[in-house]
Amino acid sequence: MHELPVMQSILNVILKHAVLHRVKKVHAIGLSVGTLSDLEEEWMQKYFDHLSTGTVAEGAQLRIQWIPAMLSCDECGNRFELDKTRLDGITCPSCGQKKFSLISGREYHIRDMEAE
Amino acid sequence: MAEIRLIEIKEEILTDNRKEADNLRAKLKKTGTFLLNLMSSPGAGKTTLILKTIEQLRGRLRMGVLEADIDSMVDAEKIAASGIPAVQIRTGGFCHLDASMVMKGLDAFDLKCLDLVIIENVGNLVCPAEFDTGAVRNAMILSVPEGDDKPLKYPLMFSVSHVVLVNKIDFLSLSDFDMDVFRERVHTLNPAAAIMETSGRTGQGVAAWADWLECEVKAFIA
Ligand SMILES: Nc1nc2c(ncn2[C@@H]2O[C@H](COP(=O)(O)OP(=O)(O)O)[C@@H](O)[C@H]2O)c(=O)[nH]1
Ligand SMILES: [Mg+2]
Ligand SMILES: [Zn+2]
Numbered sequence: 001m002h003e004l005p006v007m008q009s010i011l012n013v014i015l016k017h018a019v020l021h022r023v024k025k026v027h028a029i030g031l032s033v034g035t036l037s038d039l040e041e042e043w044m045q046k047y048f049d050h051l052s053t054g055t056v057a058e059g060a061q062l063r064i065q066w067i068p069a070m071l072s073c074d075e076c077g078n079r080f081e082l083d084k085t086r087l088d089g090i091t092c093p094s095c096g097q098k099k100f101s102l103i104s105g106r107e108y109h110i111r112d113m114e115a116e
Numbered sequence: 117m118a119e120i121r122l123i124e125i126k127e128e129i130l131t132d133n134r135k136e137a138d139n140l141r142a143k144l145k146k147t148g149t150f151l152l153n154l155m156s157s158p159g160a161g162k163t164t165l166i167l168k169t170i171e172q173l174r175g176r177l178r179m180g181v182l183e184a185d186i187d188s189m190v191d192a193e194k195i196a197a198s199g200i201p202a203v204q205i206r207t208g209g210f211c212h213l214d215a216s217m218v219m220k221g222l223d224a225f226d227l228k229c230l231d232l233v234i235i236e237n238v239g240n241l242v243c244p245a246e247f248d249t250g251a252v253r254n255a256m257i258l259s260v261p262e263g264d265d266k267p268l269k270y271p272l273m274f275s276v277s278h279v280v281l282v283n284k285i286d287f288l289s290l291s292d293f294d295m296d297v298f299r300e301r302v303h304t305l306n307p308a309a310a311i312m313e314t315s316g317r318t319g320q321g322v323a324a325w326a327d328w329l330e331c332e333v334k335a336f337i338a
Pocket of ligand 3 (some may be wrong): 075092093
């Protein structure tokens with residue numbers, strides 16, 4: 001649902017860089033998105049296609065790298081992936097402690113674009 | 117044949133909104149106004165809790181309410197009837213509020229005369245979690261009938277909320293909601309989150325919530 005404003009935000013950044021680099025056509029856009037965000041790849045592309053019609057980014061393909069949600073153990077610093085299907089009874093696989101910090105999974109990053 | 121180049125961008129998405137939100141927080145610091153963003157699914161008890169909170173804090177804080185319930189004046193009218201200024205934001209069918217919409221909505225208030233403004237965000241556990249509204253604190257309501265598994269389905273919402281209110285606690289004995297498991301799930305995502313049990317029906321926990329909120333407000337506007 002919020003794909004629309006998110007894709008508008010991406011398009012704005014892309015168009016800004018397209019002007020800076022005198023781009024005539026954008027072929028692909030590299031994104032890094034955390035798995036905690038509720039975005040759906042298919043809808044992202046559809047909304048992007050809709051919004052970018054008539055701009056230099058029309059027809060550009062989104063290349064999304066999904067960043068897993070990772071926890072870092074507050075006790076020993078060990079990093080491991082969060083099991084989103086089961087948030088209770090989680091202990092550090094290394095030291096057995098139960099206090100963590102969420103260190104990734106909320107990213108919204110535009111890496112690069114392929115353009116001519 | 118034009119050559120294809122790889123152009124590095126390295127920008128965060130939604131930075132415009134985040135900047136706008138930071139600007140709003142700086143402005144609120146100047147006027148001495150604490151902004152609370154209250155989120156939940158439709159029907160979890162936001163309006164009811166806001167009315168109860170107003171009752172508790174009347175005379176202690178000068179309050180206002182920013183309403184974003186889609187296509188309805190009902191909630192703003194209910195709140196205005198309690199004697200507190202309430203402004204309805206027209207979201208135009210949007211699934212969430214962003215900082216610029218909040219900024220516009222706040223123009224209707226004289227912020228220098230208010231200590232606390234509560235935003236009743238659009239009823240939805242997905243989209244509002246993605247957009248910083250410029251609030252000083254995010255609060256969410258999870259009502260007991262929704263179930264203790266909601267952190268699994270809406271992890272982002274639980275990870276951005278400073279306080280989680282488990283509302284309709286009067287239903288607890290009738291349900292299979294496991295409070296210990298729920299707390300553990302929330303704290304896995306967000307170890308710093310405060311979790312409070314409330315009932316908009318019986319009033320249980322509302323005084324403790326209002327005290328917590330008053331402390332946060334006083335600390336911000338001091
Ligand atoms: N049993 C019970 N009902 C509640 C409680 N809080 C709200 N309600 C009821 O739940 C319904 C939805 O509440 P409302 O405040 O309008 O929810 P909102 O959509 O989140 O603003 C109303 O009928 C309220 O009377 C509560 O703590 N316990
Ligand atoms: Mg309401
Ligand atoms: Zn460990």
